[in-house]
Amino acid sequence: MTSEKLDRRKKYTRMVLKDSLMQLLKEKPLSSITVKEICEMADINRSTFYAHYPDQYALLTQIEDELIEDLKHYLNTANLHEEDEAIDMTVSLLDYFSSKHEECLTLLNERADSTFQQKVTNVAESFMIKNWMDIYDFDQETSKYISTFIISGGIQVIKMWMAKGMVQSPKEMARLINDLINKGVESIR
Amino acid sequence: MTSEKLDRRKKYTRMVLKDSLMQLLKEKPLSSITVKEICEMADINRSTFYAHYPDQYALLTQIEDELIEDLKHYLNTANLHEEDEAIDMTVSLLDYFSSKHEECLTLLNERADSTFQQKVTNVAESFMIKNWMDIYDFDQETSKYISTFIISGGIQVIKMWMAKGMVQSPKEMARLINDLINKGVESIR
DNA sequence: GACACTATGTTGGTTTCACAACAAACAGTT
């Protein structure tokens, strides 16, 4: 998107500022985090901060934007290549949500921007709807039903199963979800 | 020692250069590590490197000097306060050598400067000799005997014990060493 | 309301770094 060529110093500065904000968010909400604090943790001069962002909230916005971009890139480059596309796609999403990004997402949602989780799931859902329609030639309504199931409900349930050790790998989780979906789709048709 | 006031940029630059060299030393010896490689790993411009150090070897020298300084500081600030000074001192040394510094020391010795381990142990030994003389009023010869035992022999033995799970903590290790020393000292007297 | 204290933006002058470009030395190939 924003393809400005950043030199190393700019890249480093923004990187540590973002890292520091995320670190501070583990302690308290964004509203009680000051620019000064962020700079002290990042070991960056405060005036340098203002050369990059107008305030904390702009910094947060960039973090969120990059996470959304990251998710999009992750989904687009997930190789849905062989016969098992449906499982691959589900695995890919589950991988994403169960990776370090997961804790990062919920952190932002709870401490900074209560609409962020929704933004993320919107991106994931629209991606899935399109793919279910393409792969299995489902109609929009069915695809949406499946996508909502996986993202809103399925992931939570599967995370519970995984926490309890009932399933081990994303692949196994995806297979269970697929079975559920197939039954659901049959019952609709 | 060198109390130049470094601003943040200098500190960061030198820090990543040092880290990168240590990282590369895990792969290959210093003689086959190029300035270019170090800079690429550190994400620092090569000309910036030369603004700080004439070559790789100067960078290594600074790393070594700082480790020696670090050890001296560590020993001097080890609080030998109560009745158990002997154990405290041994614990302190064992802590140091079994910490992350240990792998760092052997790495430097094997891949870069074969005299480095000796330099480090010299510092540690002369510190111990002085302390045994001060604390227990031992003569120089006895103190040197004890110090050599702990540093040259003891640490290796205790590390073996620890690896095999025969002892758990530096404190426990130190107590075993102290028992051995007491027997040794008695037999000398 | 007067007080001290801290965070916020903003500015101008200075230091440090990035970058590209260069010549030179070296190693490996054919």
Added chain:
DNA sequence: AACTGTTTGTTGTGAAACCAACATAGTGTC
């Protein structure tokens, strides 16, 4: 021995970050 590629130092210019200082605004505290 000529060729190709890589590492090495070095340089000048412009960009980025540092720092100190300032005025302003918010936040208690007496």
